[in-house]
Amino acid sequence: MGRVATDFAYLATIVAFILALKFLSHPATARRGNWIGAVGMLVAIAVTFAQKSVVSYWEIVVGMAIGGSFGAVAARRVKMTAMPQMVALFNGVGGGAAALISLAEFHNLAPASGRLHGDISVSIILSALIGAISFSGSLVAFAKLQELIQGRPIVYPGQQIVNGLLLAGVLAAGVAIVAGSEKQWLIVAVILGALLFGVLFVLPIGGADMPVVISLLNAFTGIAAAATGFELENNVLIVSGMLVGASGTLLTILMGRAMNRSIANVLFGAFGQVGPSAAAAAADTDGGAVRSATADDVAVMLAYAHKVVFVPGYGMAVAQAQHDVRQLADLLEARGVEVSYAIHPVAGRMPGHMNVLLAEANVPYPQLKEMDEANSEFPRTDVALVIGANDVTNPDARTNQGSPIYGMPILNVDEAQIVVVLKRSMNPGFAGIENPLFVNPKTVMLFGDAKDSITQLIAGIKAQ
Amino acid sequence: MSHGLLLAFEVTILVLAIFLGFEVISKVPTLLHTPLMSGTNAIHGIVIVGAMLVAGLGHKDTLTTVVGLVAVVLASANVVGGFVVTDRMLEMFRKREEPAGEQPPPDSRSPDGGPVRKTPPTQ
Numbered sequence: 001m002g003r004v005a006t007d008f009a010y011l012a013t014i015v016a017f018i019l020a021l022k023f024l025s026h027p028a029t030a031r032r033g034n035w036i037g038a039v040g041m042l043v044a045i046a047v048t049f050a051q052k053s054v055v056s057y058w059e060i061v062v063g064m065a066i067g068g069s070f071g072a073v074a075a076r077r078v079k080m081t082a083m084p085q086m087v088a089l090f091n092g093v094g095g096g097a098a099a100l101i102s103l104a105e106f107h108n109l110a111p112a113s114g115r116l117h118g119d120i121s122v123s124i125i126l127s128a129l130i131g132a133i134s135f136s137g138s139l140v141a142f143a144k145l146q147e148l149i150q151g152r153p154i155v156y157p158g159q160q161i162v163n164g165l166l167l168a169g170v171l172a173a174g175v176a177i178v179a180g181s182e183k184q185w186l187i188v189a190v191i192l193g194a195l196l197f198g199v200l201f202v203l204p205i206g207g208a209d210m211p212v213v214i215s216l217l218n219a220f221t222g223i224a225a226a227a228t229g230f231e232l233e234n235n236v237l238i239v240s241g242m243l244v245g246a247s248g249t250l251l252t253i254l255m256g257r258a259m260n261r262s263i264a265n266v267l268f269g270a271f272g273q274v275g276p277s278a279a280a281a282a283a284d285t286d287g288g289a290v291r292s293a294t295a296d297d298v299a300v301m302l303a304y305a306h307k308v309v310f311v312p313g314y315g316m317a318v319a320q321a322q323h324d325v326r327q328l329a330d331l332l333e334a335r336g337v338e339v340s341y342a343i344h345p346v347a348g349r350m351p352g353h354m355n356v357l358l359a360e361a362n363v364p365y366p367q368l369k370e371m372d373e374a375n376s377e378f379p380r381t382d383v384a385l386v387i388g389a390n391d392v393t394n395p396d397a398r399t400n401q402g403s404p405i406y407g408m409p410i411l412n413v414d415e416a417q418i419v420v421v422l423k424r425s426m427n428p429g430f431a432g433i434e435n436p437l438f439v440n441p442k443t444v445m446l447f448g449d450a451k452d453s454i455t456q457l458i459a460g461i462k463a464q
Numbered sequence: 465m466s467h468g469l470l471l472a473f474e475v476t477i478l479v480l481a482i483f484l485g486f487e488v489i490s491k492v493p494t495l496l497h498t499p500l501m502s503g504t505n506a507i508h509g510i511v512i513v514g515a516m517l518v519a520g521l522g523h524k525d526t527l528t529t530v531v532g533l534v535a536v537v538l539a540s541a542n543v544v545g546g547f548v549v550t551d552r553m554l555e556m557f558r559k560r561e562e563p564a565g566e567q568p569p570p571d572s573r574s575p576d577g578g579p580v581r582k583t584p585p586t587q
Contacts, residue, residue, distance in 0.1 A: 017507050018488060024503045025492040031554040034503050038547045041509065048513045054520030059529060063519060063536025070537075071545030075552065086549050087502045094508050094542035100535040101514040104528050108521075119471050215501050221508045226481075228514040230474060238474055239481045240510040246485025248504050255497055345494070352494040 001050035009047040010236035016040025017240050021247055044236055067093075085145035088214045091221055092138025098131030098224035099191055105231045110182035118178060120231055125174040127227035128187060129194045134220040136198030141214050144207045151207025152433060159204060160268075166197050201267075206405065208346065208391050209266045212255045216263070219248025265407070290426065293444040295453060298420050299460025302328075305382035307338040309374065311413055312354045313347045315388010315423060319450035325387060326361040328458050335461075340367045342374030342384075342411050344392035375412050384416035386437075388423060388450045394435045403433060419443040422453045499553045506546025512539035 001009075017040050023033025048054060071090065078086045102124045109124075110116050116124075143149045170193035173186045205213055222244025229237030256263045302308055310329065316322060329339045341363065347354045358368060369377065378384060386393055389411075396403035397410045413419050419442050426438070426445075437443055446453050492500055519532030 013510075017510075018484065020503065020507065021485075021488045021500075024500050025489045025496060027493065027496060030496060030499055030503075031551065034499075034506070034547060034550045034554060037503060037507055041506075041512075041543055041547070044510060044513055045516070048516045048520075051517070051520075054516060055522040056520050056524075059519040059533045060516050060536055063515070063533045064540045067537035067540030067542075068544045071541035071543065072548060074541075075545040075548035078549070083502070083549060083553055084498070086545065087498075087505055090542050090545040090549065091505045091508075093538040094505070094511055094546075097511045097515050097535045097539035097542065100531050100538070101511065101518055104518045104531040104535070107527055107531075108524070117467060211498065211501075215497075218501055218505050218508070221511075222504065225508045225511045225514070226478065228511060232514055232517055233470060233474070234513060234517070235474070235477060237510055237514055238478055240507055242478050242481035243485040243488075244504045244508040246482045247489045248485075248501070250486050250489060251492070251497060251501055251504070254492070254494075352497050355494060 001047065001052070003052075006047055006051055007235060010044060010234075013040040013044040013047075013236050014239045016043065017243060021243065082146070084211055084214065085142045088138045088141040088145065088210070088217070091214060091218050092135045092142065095131040095134025095138065095217070095221040095224055098127045098221065098228050099135060099194075100131075101228045102128035102131065102231065103187060103191060105228075106177075106182075106187045107184065110184075116182060121178045121182070123227040123230035124187070125177055125190060127224045127231065128191050129170060129174060130220050130227065131224035132191045132194035133198040133201065134217045134224060136195040137202045137220075138198075138214065138217050140199050140202040141210050141217065144202075145210050151210075153206045154203040159200070163197065163200050166193060166200065170194055170197060205267060208405065208408075211346070212252060212263070212266050215248060215252040215255055216267075219245050219252060222246075222248050290438055291441075291444045293420070293446055295446060295456035296460045296463075298444070298446050299457050299464065301383050301418055301420065302332060302337070302385070302457065303335060303461050303464045305332075305337055307340075307377075307381050308332055308383045308385060309369075309377060309381045309413075309416065310339070310341045311347075311384055311386040311389050311393060311411055312341065312343070312358065313387060313389020313392060314353075315390075315450045317348050317353060317357055318388065319452075321387065321451040321454050322357040322361040322363075324451055324454040324458065326358070326363050328454055328461070329363070329367075331458060331461050340369050340374070340377065342369050342371070342377075342413075344371055344389070344411050347389055347392050371409060371411060375415075378412050378415040381416040382418065384413040384419045386413055386419060386421045386423075387454070390423070390435055391433070393437055394433065395437055395440075396433065396435070405433065413437065414440055414442060417442070420446055422446050422448070422450050424449060499550055502546065502550040502553055506543065506550055509539060509543035509546050512536065512543050515539040 016036050020033045020037030020040065023029040023036060075086060106124050109120065144151050170190055173189045173193065177186050202213060222241050225241030226238050226245055227241070229235065229241055252263060256266055310325060312325065316325065332339050341358060343354050355368065391405060393411050393413045394405060395410070395414050397405045397408045400406060414437055419437065419440065421438060421443055423445060425447065438445060489500060515532065515535035518528065519536045521528065521532070524532070
């Protein structure tokens, strides 16, 4: 296949990707959009096989068999609740691929000094640097979400200085290459330094912020892919990579905005805030008494309330309890209770998670209250029913300067007259921090799977 | 095409892609943030093209062979995993059919089958 035919075929891929992004932005067409993207990818792969410069096939076939089957099996087997870390993992390997392409290109193009065009060496360094950061950073994000390492921020004194010096060192190696010192060990140093930087960059960010970090690293991988396009003089890589780089950056900003936080605050917020008081504050919770109640007790509270606010979280998603929650709400409304839902932007493990689940259960849209509106309603709420939400209700975010989530806007459920927390156990939440809400005298705990508990509540209210 | 001319062309399409990337998703609702992130994640699996170009070279040394092979493995995992995960997410987001009988038929309240209207008394 000639260069011209190849480039026209790649154009079909580019158009498919643009349509995919457009369709993915609308609920009705999103799934079709993903398929269009996949078809575009198949076209690109087929065209690349037919390129004249591709003469050795076994490496490609073997590599695709290994990587493709791993990706398919991992993506099919993963539980719905573990999706965010799966995205992190697949994002990371893409970044790793970009870094390796740069390593191979540099190795082949620069056997002697001064052989590289300036723009080629710049793009080799950029894709090696950004791809490697994305690779190791995504793996740390994966490990945090998979709870292989602790989700809470890992910080130590002078962290920012260490990170700054490391990045400066990596950039210096890159500048040396561009300036004409085309030594192999320099590109290896860039990659190793960037890998270390990626780890150190993500470690101090809390588990609850990981979706934003993954989105940012996703944009990084896109930019790394675009840079490999400059190395290989390949339009489809430049355009597709940059489409992801730009849309991923915008998406990261939108996600941060949904959390009412700037990206800088997400990335660097943990620095200098976690003092020894965090441990002390966490220990406080252990001393407090937890009150637990039976479903019948809670059913009475709900049945005779004037205003009930549901606060759904990850627990509702895991238990797939949204339909039962809707049924409970209908039952309460039939008794004249005012019902609404308080939606924290990052409740669950994906932004918009709760909106989707409740929409699936056909909850009327006007009953869904965003954070600010919900917070203005809690003081006149009789019962706040927290369904498997934890960190987004943690009052430490308001009051405890030592807490890793200090400063994060939360739902002020403790301003309601009674707080009922549906929870499987007393384990701390996703961010790995204790929640003093549970020992608040206003709070009663209803232990058990969210779906079972809601079903019992429905039965209890019907019996009233 | 001279190298400089090619570079100018490449930078042009790069800049256009930046604007297009911002524009094309500017109206995404919150509930699609995560599937969109996952979908874009699958799209940057396009690095597989680069990995194939490296791995498919003839007359290459061992280092290039190994690095190219690993790059293809990683990029394929990105492509396949990315699209499959996105599809599974969107499958979850799809609206389920209401169980029959849960909602009253639309015409149950009006004998003529039309919607019931509360007409304000006109004076």
